[in-house]
Amino acid sequence: MDKIHPLIANASTTRHILKSFNLRASKRLGQNFLIDKGVVDDIVYAADIVEGEQVLEIGPGIGTLTQGLLEAGACVTAVELDKKLPAVLAETLAGYENLKIIQSDILKVDILEIMGGQPFKVVANLPYYITSQIILTLLEKKLPITKLVTMVQREVAERMVATPESLSVAKESAKTYGALSVAVQFYTEPRIVFDVPPSAFLPSPEVTSSIIVCDIRKTPAVEVEDDKFFFRVVRGSFGQRRKTLINSLAGAGFTREVLSKAMEMSKIEPQRRAETLSLEDFATLSNNLKMFITK
Numbered sequence: 001m002d003k004i005h006p007l008i009a010n011a012s013t014t015r016h017i018l019k020s021f022n023l024r025a026s027k028r029l030g031q032n033f034l035i036d037k038g039v040v041d042d043i044v045y046a047a048d049i050v051e052g053e054q055v056l057e058i059g060p061g062i063g064t065l066t067q068g069l070l071e072a073g074a075c076v077t078a079v080e081l082d083k084k085l086p087a088v089l090a091e092t093l094a095g096y097e098n099l100k101i102i103q104s105d106i107l108k109v110d111i112l113e114i115m116g117g118q119p120f121k122v123v124a125n126l127p128y129y130i131t132s133q134i135i136l137t138l139l140e141k142k143l144p145i146t147k148l149v150t151m152v153q154r155e156v157a158e159r160m161v162a163t164p165e166s167l168s169v170a171k172e173s174a175k176t177y178g179a180l181s182v183a184v185q186f187y188t189e190p191r192i193v194f195d196v197p198p199s200a201f202l203p204s205p206e207v208t209s210s211i212i213v214c215d216i217r218k219t220p221a222v223e224v225e226d227d228k229f230f231f232r233v234v235r236g237s238f239g240q241r242r243k244t245l246i247n248s249l250a251g252a253g254f255t256r257e258v259l260s261k262a263m264e265m266s267k268i269e270p271q272r273r274a275e276t277l278s279l280e281d282f283a284t285l286s287n288n289l290k291m292f293i294t295k
Helices: 011-020 037-047 064-071 085-092 128-140 154-161 164-168 179-187 227-238 245-251 256-266 279-294
Strands: 054-058 075-080 099-103 120-125 145-153 188-196 209-216
Touching: 037 064, 037 120, 037 145, 037 188, 037 209, 054 064, 064 075, 064 120, 075 085, 085 099, 128 145, 128 154, 128 179, 145 154, 154 179, 154 188, 154 209, 179 188, 179 209, 179 227, 179 279, 227 245, 227 279, 245 256, 256 279
Parallel strands: 054 075, 054 120, 075 099, 120 145
Antiparallel strands: 145 209, 188 209
């Protein structure tokens, strides 16, 4: 007879687990425990889980979202940084055979190895203080990820989907479109699917969260000669947002002579600012810069 698992995604069970294991949410690790079953169900639905497929979960906590993924039939590899929590997960998720718990830092673990070199989805409630770093690391390693479904701070989600075109809609967009936007859209097709209120967590954070789905592109959105060089140009361009493009890139180590030639060839005015450049503009500029530098 199958084991009947108590539902973790509610306030009373979560409080019971925290009390039983003498746990408190760690501010240092950005811990907020999800207590809304409806949100868990919506995340699992957004991930489009197929029974038996591999899922990497980052920061499973006490197993709330993990349980939803397991119940949907996913084979979950959960990587948890907090050394106290694997023992808790072994209890809260006891009896699930399609679960592997790894105590490690997702930024240091060999993801390809722990996922067996097979294609997988990433589903995670990411800690706010390190969201961008984790997402960029996952994308830049060019892992066989098919879909990335993450809960992030609303502000970060808006940055991930922002485009230069949105500048005409709101001045605030100038602050949201940046290097993260370019990187996410270079590798994926991102979309915000729904918001999650603070009341869905224990303790309640001070900000609204969003679920964002990133479908991994088979090939990058634009063609570039050198990925690393492309992102060096992107990061340099946004490095000093108040400066013009040519001044920002000069500050990032490129000579003004080469920059002027590359910008002229790319038909990009040196006095423009980084937030007005599209992915295509950055690709053209980086390819021409690379050509002049390697001559």
